[in-house]
Amino acid sequence: MKKTVGVSPKVNSDLTAKARIRNAAFALYANYGEDATSMRAIAEAAGVTVGLVVHHFRTKDGLREAIEQHIVDLFFGAIEQAPLEGTTPEIAAARDEAVADMLSDNPAVVGYLRRALLDPMGHRGRILEMLTDLTAKQVATLRNVGVASKAQRDSSQVIGVMIRQLGQLFLQPMVDSMWNQLAGPNAAEDDKPLLVVKVQES
Amino acid sequence: MKKTVGVSPKVNSDLTAKARIRNAAFALYANYGEDATSMRAIAEAAGVTVGLVVHHFRTKDGLREAIEQHIVDLFFGAIEQAPLEGTTPEIAAARDEAVADMLSDNPAVVGYLRRALLDPMGHRGRILEMLTDLTAKQVATLRNVGVASKAQRDSSQVIGVMIRQLGQLFLQPMVDSMWNQLAGPNAAEDDKPLLVVKVQES
DNA sequence: ATCAACACTATACGAATGTATAGCATAATA
DNA sequence: TATTATGCTATACATTCGTATAGTGTTGAT
Structure with a gap:
């Protein structure tokens, strides 16, 4: 696992894609709710493709658990x-x-x-x-x-x-x-x- | 397993279908939220078909307004x-x-x-x-x-x-x-x- | 240098969704 | 009685959804 000791968790660009996806989903869930947030919207907000979201979190349930x-x-x-x-x-x-x-x-x-x-x-x-x-x-x-x-x-x-x-x-x-x-x-x-x-x- | 939420069928039975649909949607929205409630679920709970829901309320927005x-x-x-x-x-x-x-x-x-x-x-x-x-x-x-x-x-x-x-x-x-x-x-x-x-x- | 693991993209598929349309029966209206 | 409106069903359609699969490039260990 690549370590992310950038000490500045606020700067999104220094984070791994996995963390960026989680953060994007987190923000979208908080603002619009899980039901109203699609995996594609999460991927776009994180600057990746849908496939990568699935690759890292398997399912939407896995994403919520994270x-x-x-x-x-x-x-x-x-x-x-x-x-x-x-x-x-x-x-x-x-x-x-x-x-x-x-x-x-x-x-x-x-x-x-x-x-x-x-x-x-x-x-x-x-x-x-x-x-x-x-x-x-x-x-x-x-x-x-x-x-x-x-x-x-x-x-x-x-x-x-x-x-x-x-x-x-x-x-x-x-x-x-x-x-x-x-x-x-x-x-x-x-x-x-x-x-x-x-x-x-x- | 068909579960009826909220509305007692007795009260419901002498209402018009339009009122039954509104009540069914109302109870489902209260329990599960609008996003998690489909028009088909509303229709089934009201004992009618999807078409009738659309006939009476046109869209999901119209249903919420009612x-x-x-x-x-x-x-x-x-x-x-x-x-x-x-x-x-x-x-x-x-x-x-x-x-x-x-x-x-x-x-x-x-x-x-x-x-x-x-x-x-x-x-x-x-x-x-x-x-x-x-x-x-x-x-x-x-x-x-x-x-x-x-x-x-x-x-x-x-x-x-x-x-x-x-x-x-x-x-x-x-x-x-x-x-x-x-x-x-x-x-x-x-x-x-x-x-x-x-x-x-x- | 090779090979395996990993990060990531691209595409596709079946299911579910909201809505549109066409048709049927019954009741109101003329 | 003939016609028109109304309540209602059935089916179909385009879109969007979550997820599966196959493939590409890159990294890291041996």
């Missing part, structure tokens, strides 16, 4: 690099911020997850399970080091983390769209109402 | 029948409840709107604009009768109404899915964390 694994890697990388020092809320805040930074660096993640998670039952992939598992393992790890608050049940805390980090991102487009229609495009951004999404113990 | 108009009618009908008596918060509560009842009677509305509203950019229909308009007009009407609270700006209140009524419905499946995976299918439902979605003045 994309979803990539998303999990991004989450893992973000959480991993958050520092483990300070008080419990400080640690939680640091982890939340690391993930928030990753999401803002990779907008396709938000778009893809919004589409995948709004359809939790019928979705063909397993990205929600994978991310829930990842978050649960992280919470468990923190607990074992004695960091996390033990006041909440495990499940509640995991759900809280996911919803806090993703819920707002999913609903915000709806708020923005309505705000644009109601207040006009040149209204003061400061007046836009603030969206609050959280979960609380029942 | 569905979205039907949704607006359902909202309008629900709001219209809410009583205009009592204190301001009582009126607001009555309207919220009327809409909540309608949504619980028509689960396809929730499913359809979840898909349409979480995908505000790529969506081909105009259902978000239509519903925002409808809600805005309702708020204006109440204001003219001197009912609504004037503390909030118009836009904020409209967005608040929409988000309160729909936001939770959209995110709840994600919470449920995670709760199932983390706590198991036979965990006490009472322990499931509560989802909170709201907007506040900035």
Whole structure:
């Protein structure tokens, strides 16, 4: 395997064709959805032919698996690099911020997850399970080091983390769209109402 | 394996074929999305042939327009029948409840709107604009009768109404899915964390 | 230098899609 | 009763889809 230690993953031209294909498909899926994205559109966006897409990923299912694994890697990388020092809320805040930074660096993640998670039952992939598992393992790890608050049940805390980090991102487009229609495009951004999404113990 | 989604055949049996087709398409779109639903699947679910679908709605776009108009009618009908008596918060509560009842009677509305509203950019229909308009007009009407609270700006209140009524419905499946995976299918439902979605003045 | 593995293109095929058209039966209208 | 409109079926067509296959050039190990 050819290594791609170009250290600049943003520059697409330095990437292997396989990575370029995955990135192109990722962006298209995030913007238009998997159903509305053809293999030919992916190939064209990546600057290759359809045959090469099939060669590297075999099927469209394989392509989605690669994309979803990539998303999990991004989450893992973000959480991993958050520092483990300070008080419990400080640690939680640091982890939340690391993930928030990753999401803002990779907008396709938000778009893809919004589409995948709004359809939790019928979705063909397993990205929600994978991310829930990842978050649960992280919470468990923190607990074992004695960091996390033990006041909440495990499940509640995991759900809280996911919803806090993703819920707002999913609903915000709806708020923005309505705000644009109601207040006009040149209204003061400061007046836009603030969206609050959280979960609380029942 | 032929599975009927959403619509009970009893209610369906004395409807016109045109209404049956719209209802079938509505339920399928809500469950699987428009892209994943073929005209032939709609025809089969409605017990007719493809030709009749085309005969009544011309194109797939026409079918979506009919569905979205039907949704607006359902909202309008629900709001219209809410009583205009009592204190301001009582009126607001009555309207919220009327809409909540309608949504619980028509689960396809929730499913359809979840898909349409979480995908505000790529969506081909105009259902978000239509519903925002409808809600805005309702708020204006109440204001003219001197009912609504004037503390909030118009836009904020409209967005608040929409988000309160729909936001939770959209995110709840994600919470449920995670709760199932983390706590198991036979965990006490009472322990499931509560989802909170709201907007506040900035 | 040879040979095998790999990256990649080109073309083709069957299935499924949205839509168009022609025809049939029944009910309304004259 | 004759005619016209309407609800509906059946079939066909062009396009697009995912995927399979065969082939070309290039790289890397022996």
